[in-house]
Amino acid sequence: MTITGIPSRPDLRSTLRATIRDAVLDAAAVLLPVSCAGCSAPDRSLCAGCVQALAPEVRRHTVRGVAVWSALDYDDVPRTVLLAYKDGGRVDAARALAGALRPALAAAAGSRWRAVVPVLIPSTRAAWRRRGYHPTGMVLARTRALAPPLWHALRLTRQTADQAALGSAQRADNRAGSMVASRRLSGRRCVIVDDIVTSGATIAEAARAIGAAGGTVGGAATLARTPRRRR
Ligand SMILES: [Zn+2]
Numbered sequence: 001m002t003i004t005g006i007p008s009r010p011d012l013r014s015t016l017r018a019t020i021r022d023a024v025l026d027a028a029a030v031l032l033p034v035s036c037a038g039c040s041a042p043d044r045s046l047c048a049g050c051v052q053a054l055a056p057e058v059r060r061h062t063v064r065g066v067a068v069w070s071a072l073d074y075d076d077v078p079r080t081v082l083l084a085y086k087d088g089g090r091v092d093a094a095r096a097l098a099g100a101l102r103p104a105l106a107a108a109a110g111s112r113w114r115a116v117v118p119v120l121i122p123s124t125r126a127a128w129r130r131r132g133y134h135p136t137g138m139v140l141a142r143t144r145a146l147a148p149p150l151w152h153a154l155r156l157t158r159q160t161a162d163q164a165a166l167g168s169a170q171r172a173d174n175r176a177g178s179m180v181a182s183r184r185l186s187g188r189r190c191v192i193v194d195d196i197v198t199s200g201a202t203i204a205e206a207a208r209a210i211g212a213a214g215g216t217v218g219g220a221a222t223l224a225r226t227p228r229r230r231r
Contacts, residue, residue: 014151019141037090038077038100045092046081053077056100058107061225065124066192066217069107070225071100074196078224082195086135098142101193101223105145108191108219109111116218119190119210121202122156122179136195139223150190154209155182168199175205185215192220 035042038050046054056071072078078100084090085097109116123134140149160178163171192206197220209219 004129012148015141033091035224037084037088037093038081046096051096052076054081054096054100056103058104059225060107060207063197064148064204064207066200066203067108067219068197068200068203068222068225069219070197070222071104072224074198074224078119078164082224086131086195091133091138092137094142097139097223101139101144102106102145103219103221104221105143105191105193108221108231109145110218112189112218113145113190116146116189116191117147118145118221119153119206119215120149120151121194121206122152122154123191124156124159124162126159126162133215136193138198139195140193148186149193150183150188152182153185153190154179154206163198163202168201171199172204175201177193177205179205179209181213183210183213185210185213188215189218190215191218196224197222198226 034045036044036047036050038046038053041047054072055078058069058071060067060069062068076081081090081093081097085093105118106113118140120134120137120140123131128134137149137151156178157180158178160174163174166174188210190210192203192210194202194206199202203220203222207220210217
């Protein structure tokens with residue numbers, strides 16, 4: 001049990017580790033030849049036009065009873081950059097994505113932001129193996145917003161399929177009962193943090209798991225939301 005807003009030692013160590021790892025990855029990106037992660041223009045990690053396209057416009061919506069604040073529409077440049085960041089090795093986009101996530105986090109936390117702790121959606125083992133890091137965790141570490149995150153507050157009780165391949169009903173089945181809190185969350189006011197919200201099944205399951213551990217969910221913050229009607 002820790003006093004709200006003051007990280008326990010493991011939390012602090014995880015935050016420091018994430019910060020150091022980010023610095024190393026950024027340094028590596030600088031040494032390698034780069035092109036824009038959004039449009040492939042040469043010699044820029046992100047060109048001015050794509051930086052502009054990542055300017056957050058935080059919008060609130062409700063999915064499965066949870067208020068969600070999303071910074072970007074998962075379309076066009078934000079979609080290309082997020083895909084490049086998550087699965088194309090473009091970790092250098094973390095800084096720009098953190099700039100988009102920060103206001104969504106602040107909006108989700110509201111006026112009690114000092115007392116609100118971010119909680120991440122846990123990665124599957126397959127995702128960990130593939131990437132070696134938690135993409136949303138790396139962005140979150142860079143936002144330096146709110147209280148230090150409760151790293152690893154949730155864990156998976158079973159390995160779930162990749163949501164991207166599933167329809168809405170299947171997404172809910174895939175996630176239902178798949179998470180559990182790895183610590184007591186009594187008295188904790190949490191904001192769930194995820195990269196993309198589509199059906200809301202993942203966020204709803206995280207909210208259920210947090211509630212089952214005694215925590216309160218103030219809302220969720222995501223980098224992007226999938227537009228309701230896909231082209
Ligand atoms: Zn560009």
